[in-house]
Amino acid sequence: MKIFFAASEAYPFAATGGLADVIGSLPTALAGRGHEVSLVMPFYGCIEVPGSLEWLDGDFRTMAGENFGVAGTTHPVGGYPVYFVASDEYFTGRGIYGPDPASAYDDNAARFAFFARAVAAMSGFTGFDFDIMHCHDWQTGLVPVYLRNNRKPASVFTVHNLHFKGVFPRDDYAATFLPWDLYTMEALEFHGDFSFIKGGLVFSRRVTTVSPTYAREMETVEFGEGLEGVIGRISGKLTGILNGIDYVVWDPSSDPEIAARFSAGSISGRKKCGKALREAAGLDVEGPVLGVVSRLTFQKGIDLLFPLVDHVVDEGAGLVVLGTGDPDMEERLTALAEKFPGKVSVMLRFDESMARRIFAGCDILVMPSRFEPCGLAQMIGMRYGSVPLVRRTGGLADTVTDVSDGGWGFVFETPDVDSLSVALDRAINAFRNRKRWPRLVNMCMTVDNSWENRVPAYEEVYRRAIAERSGN
Numbered sequence: 001m002k003i004f005f006a007a008s009e010a011y012p013f014a015a016t017g018g019l020a021d022v023i024g025s026l027p028t029a030l031a032g033r034g035h036e037v038s039l040v041m042p043f044y045g046c047i048e049v050p051g052s053l054e055w056l057d058g059d060f061r062t063m064a065g066e067n068f069g070v071a072g073t074t075h076p077v078g079g080y081p082v083y084f085v086a087s088d089e090y091f092t093g094r095g096i097y098g099p100d101p102a103s104a105y106d107d108n109a110a111r112f113a114f115f116a117r118a119v120a121a122m123s124g125f126t127g128f129d130f131d132i133m134h135c136h137d138w139q140t141g142l143v144p145v146y147l148r149n150n151r152k153p154a155s156v157f158t159v160h161n162l163h164f165k166g167v168f169p170r171d172d173y174a175a176t177f178l179p180w181d182l183y184t185m186e187a188l189e190f191h192g193d194f195s196f197i198k199g200g201l202v203f204s205r206r207v208t209t210v211s212p213t214y215a216r217e218m219e220t221v222e223f224g225e226g227l228e229g230v231i232g233r234i235s236g237k238l239t240g241i242l243n244g245i246d247y248v249v250w251d252p253s254s255d256p257e258i259a260a261r262f263s264a265g266s267i268s269g270r271k272k273c274g275k276a277l278r279e280a281a282g283l284d285v286e287g288p289v290l291g292v293v294s295r296l297t298f299q300k301g302i303d304l305l306f307p308l309v310d311h312v313v314d315e316g317a318g319l320v321v322l323g324t325g326d327p328d329m330e331e332r333l334t335a336l337a338e339k340f341p342g343k344v345s346v347m348l349r350f351d352e353s354m355a356r357r358i359f360a361g362c363d364i365l366v367m368p369s370r371f372e373p374c375g376l377a378q379m380i381g382m383r384y385g386s387v388p389l390v391r392r393t394g395g396l397a398d399t400v401t402d403v404s405d406g407g408w409g410f411v412f413e414t415p416d417v418d419s420l421s422v423a424l425d426r427a428i429n430a431f432r433n434r435k436r437w438p439r440l441v442n443m444c445m446t447v448d449n450s451w452e453n454r455v456p457a458y459e460e461v462y463r464r465a466i467a468e469r470s471g472n
Contacts, residue, residue, distance in 0.1 A: 001035050001036070001131045001132060001459075001462055001466075002035070002036040002129065002130035002131045002132070003027075003030060003035055003036070003037050003038075003130060003131065003132045003134055003462065004038055004039075004040065004122075004123070004128070004130040004132065004133050004134065004153065005023060005026075005027050005037065005038070005039040005040070005134050005136070006039075006040050006041070006116075006119045006133065006134065006135045006136065006140045006143055007019065007023040007039070007040075007041055007135075007136040007137070007139070007140060008041060008042065008096065008097075008112065008115070008136075008137065008139035008140065009023065009041065009096060010023035010024050010039060010041055010082070011023070011024030011025075012024065012050060012076065013041065013047050013048075013049065013082070013084075014041070014044055014046060014047050014096055016096055016097070016101065017295065018160065018243075018374070018375075018376050019136065019137055019160050021245075021376055022136075022160070022210075022243050022376075023039065023041075023136060024075075024077070024246075025077075025244070025245065025246040025249065025451060026243075026244075026451060026454075026455075026458075027039055027075070027078055027080055028075070028077055028078030028080070028246065028451070029244070029246075029450075029451030029452060029454075029455050030455060030458065031078050031079065031080050032452075033455055033459070036080075036130070037078070037080045038080055038081040038082070038083065038130070039075070039080065039081070039082045039083065040082075040083040040084070040085060040119055040122065041082070041083075041084060041085070042084065042085050042087075042090075042091045042111075042115050043069070043071060043084035043085060043086040043087075043091055043092075044091050044094060044095065044096055045091065045092050045094050045095075046094075046095060046096065047084070049073050050076050051073050051074060051076060052073060053071050053072070053073050053084075054071065054072050054073070055069060055070070055071050055072075056069075056070040056071065056072055056083075058070070058125065060118070060121070060122075060125070061121065062114070062117035062118050062120075062121045063117055063120065063121060063146060063177070064117060064177045066114065066117065066118075068085055068086060068087050068114075068118045069085075069086035069087070070083055070084070070085060070086070070122070071083070071084045071086060072084075077246070077248070077249070083122075085115055085118045085119070087114060087118075089114075090107075090110070090111040090114050090115070091111070101324065102327075107175075108168075109168040109172035109175050109176070109196075110172070110175040112138075112139045112140075112142070112166070112196065113142055113175050113176040113177070113196075115139070115140070116139075116140060116141070116142035116143045116145075116146060116196075117142075117146055117177065119133075119135075119140065119143050120143050120146035120147050123147065123150065123152075123153055130153050131152070131153055131154065131462070131466055132153055132154055132155075132156055132462050132465060132466070133147065133153040133154070133155045133156070134155075134156045134157075134158065134462075135155065135156070135157045135158070135200055135204070136157075136158045136160060137158070137159065137160045137161070137164065137166075137197070138164055138165055138166025138195070138196040138197040138200070139166065139196065140157075140200065141157065141166055141195070141196035141197045141198070141199040141200035141201075142176060142178070142196055142199045142200075143155065143200075144157055144199060144200055144203040144204040144205075145178060145182065145188070145199040145203045146178075147203075148203050151469060152469065153469075154205045154206075154462075154465035154466050154468070154469040155203070155204045155205050155206075155465070156204060156205065156206045156207070156208065156461060156462065156465050157200035157201065157204035157206075157207050157208075158207070158208045158209065158210070159197065159200075159201070159207065159208070159209040159210070159218070159373070160209075160210055160373060160374075161373050162197070162209075162218055162223070162224070162225045162227060162373070163225055163299065163371075164197070165190070165195045165196070165197045165198070165225060165226075165227065166195055166196030166197050167190055167193050167194070167195045167196075168193060168194060168195075168196075169193050170183075170192065170193060170194065172194075173188075173194050176194075186202070187199075187202060187203075188202075190226070190227075191226065195227075197227070198227065198230060201227070201230055201231070201234055202230065202234065204237075205237070205464075205465040205468050205469055206237050206239070206461050206462075206464055206465040206468075207234060207237055207238045207239070208238070208239045208240070208241050208458070208461055209238065209239075209240050209241075209373060210240070210241070210242065210243045210373045210374035210394075210395060211240050211241075211242050211243070211373060211374045211394050211395035211397075211398045211399075212240035212241075212242070212398055213240065213393070213394050213395065213397045213398050214240060214372075214373045214374065214394040214395060215238055215239065215240030216240070217371070217393070217394060218231045218238075219231045219232050219235060223371055239457065239461055241454055241457045241458060241461070242374060242395060242398055242399065242449075242454055243374040243376060243379075243395065243454070244379070244449055244450050244451035244452075244453060244454045245376060245379045245380055245383065245449055245450065245451070246450075246451065247383070247450045247451075250380050250383050250384070251383075252269075252270075252360055252383065252384045252385065252445075255356060255360070257352075257353045257356040257357065258273050258276075258356055258357055258360040258361075258384075259272045259273045259275070259276035259277075259357070259360070259361070260272035260273055260276075262360075262385070263445070264442055264445035264446050267385060267438065267441055267442065267445070270360065270361075270385050270441070273357070273360040273361040274289065274361045274362075274363070275361075276357065276361060277289065277320065277357050277358060277360070277361025277362060278318070278361070280354070280357060281318075281320045281345035281347075282341075282342060282345055283318040283320065283342060283343065283345055284318075284342040284343070285316060285317060285318035285342075285343060286316050287315060287316030287317040287318070287428065287431065287432075288317050288318075288363035288364055288427070288428060288431040289317070289318045289319070289320060289361065289362045289363050289364070290312065290317055290318065290319045290320070290362065290363070290364045290365075290366050290389075290424075291320055291322075291358045291359070291361075291362025291363075291364065291365050291366065291381070291386060292305075292319070292320070292321040292322065292323065292365075292366050292367075293322050293323060293355045293358050293359065293365070293377050293381075294321075294322075294323045294325075294367070294377065295323055295324070295325045296323050296324060296325030296326050296329040296330060296333070296348075297325045297326055297329075298326070298370065299369060299370055299371060299372075300325075300367070300368075300369050300370075300372075301367075301368035301369050301370045301391065301415055301420075302321075302323075302329060302333075302368070303329060303332075304368045304415065304416070304417055304420050305319075305366065305368065305420070306332055306333075306336065307417050308417065308420065308421055308424060309336050309340065309344060311421070311424075312424065312428075313340050313343045313344070315425075315428050317428055318343050318344070318345070319336075319343070319344045319345070320344075320345045320346075320347075320358060320362060321333055321344075321345070321346045321347065322347045322349070322351060322354055322355055322358055323347075323348070323350075324348050324349060324350060330348050333346045333348070334346055334348070356384075359377075359380050359381050359383075359384035359386055360384045360385070360386075362381075362386050363386065363387065363431055363437075364386065364387050364388075364389050364410075364427050364428075364431070365377065365378060365381035365386035365387070365388050365389065366389045366424075367388065367389070367390045367391070367396060368389075368390070368391050368412075368415065368420050369390070369391050369393060369394075369396060369415075370391070370393070370415045371393050371394060372390075372391070372393050372394040372395055372396045373394050373395060374394060374395030374398075375390075375394065375395045375396050375399070378390055378395075378396060378399055378400060378409075379399060379449040381444075382399075382408070382409075382444040382445065382447055382449065383444075383445060383449065384445075385441045385442075385444055385445050386444065387408065387409060387410070387427065387430075387437075387440050387441065387444055388400045388408075388409040388410070388444070389409065389410040389411075389412075389423055389424065389427050390409060390410075390411055390412075391411070391412055391413075391414075391415055391420075392411050392412065392413050393415075396411075397411075399447075399449065403426075403430065403440065407443075408440055408443035408444045408447065409444070410423045410426050410427045410430075411423070
């Protein structure tokens with residue numbers, strides 16, 4: 001099959017979170033299965049292309065007659081074509097979604113509507129003949145809307161996080177150049193505003209999300225973000241498929257960033273990684289090191305840890321946190337690090353090298369998320385031998401089985417301090433069993449979270465989308 005990915009970010013070109021990691025690795029896995037894959041994303045001013053960049057000749061115009069440029073390169077890992085949509089008005093010299101991670105540009109509706117029009121137009125250009133247009137998250141939610149009358153390509157839309165719906169006021173609707181007869185409750189209207197992600201849900205041939213549990217959760221009031229009715233109506237075309245991780249990119253047996261190499265069959269090097277992490281983080285503890293690699297937001301539930309840090313320290317454990325986010329959470333974490341020097345270490349930054357060292361050196365990776373569509377950190381942590389402690393929600397529920405059920409992690413049910421406290425005590429006590437703990441580490445490292453294990457499900461979705469398009 002010929003598959004065209006459309007996304008707002010992709011590793012290694014531009015990244016703010018897990019979406020970029022998925023878009024940087026799923027196409028590679030599909031290409032490895034013999035499919036013809038390519039990717040398109042905006043050409044932000046912050047992009048640095050690792051390799052040569054070639055500008056394509058042609059009069060590239062959207063359905064509204066707007067000019068745009070197209071530049072191409074090759075993905076440095078997957079080897080497939082990557083295209084960038086260029087616009088002096090919308091992307092040159094600008095950030096991804098805003099001037100900084102905590103804010104958004106006022107014209108994001110116009111920016112990503114323009115990108116969606118450009119992507120839709122590319123499907124009609126010579127050399128861009130493909131079977132599947134695979135769009136990701138709200139920034140590409142209007143692409144299936146612009147393609148709604150086309151017989152080819154068949155559109156597939158993936159929801160990575162329904163919390164981010166791409167909702168904009170009615171006054172911005174004109175920037176989409178879409179007819180007003182689509183500004184209805186059945187189409188794009190959303191409580192007096194309009195939603196990009198709703199366009200992807202309603203107008204795509206097939207919809208996927210990033211875990212089976214999250215697919216079910218999205219139909220509920222608790223997790224549906226006001227779109228649970230829409231999800232219910234389109235549930236027949238919705239499939240939950242777990243994300244995977246690239247086992248070449250994330251490999252403790254060859255990772256140059258960690259203190260020692262190790263594998264599931266030989267985990268002795270992990271002790272050296274643990275010692276190196278303690279030194280790098282300034283921790284002086286005899287017990288387990290709890291690791292957090294996360295955005296510091298309400299969704300991630302990191303605040304549930306705050307009342308428990310005194311107890312964690314009393315139990316002889318340490319805590320290392322890497323991430324940025326909510327200023328109040330950053331301030332409270334900084335205060336905890338000052339209160340418990342040598343026991344709590346907080347690094348308020350994005351640092352992939354340090355993230356790798358935490359995955360390889362911490363004993364327990366803590367993810368107390370209030371909701372988590374999929375999560376990648378627990379998969380990476382398991383690959384590196386960190387035993388996960390997670391809330392049972394979304395992809396965390398699908399990737400971590402509790403030790404009480406013969407599994408390899410610690411799972412708690414409700415997002416509250418008491419439930420998390422019980423799980424922490426269980427994990428710390430298990431760590432003290434020196435015979436049992438290495439077996440848990442080994443179990444984590446042998447769980448298969450590779451993309452190769454997920455790709456067949458995507459292939460089936462693509463086949464169904466093509467069949468439905470052909471039968472239309």
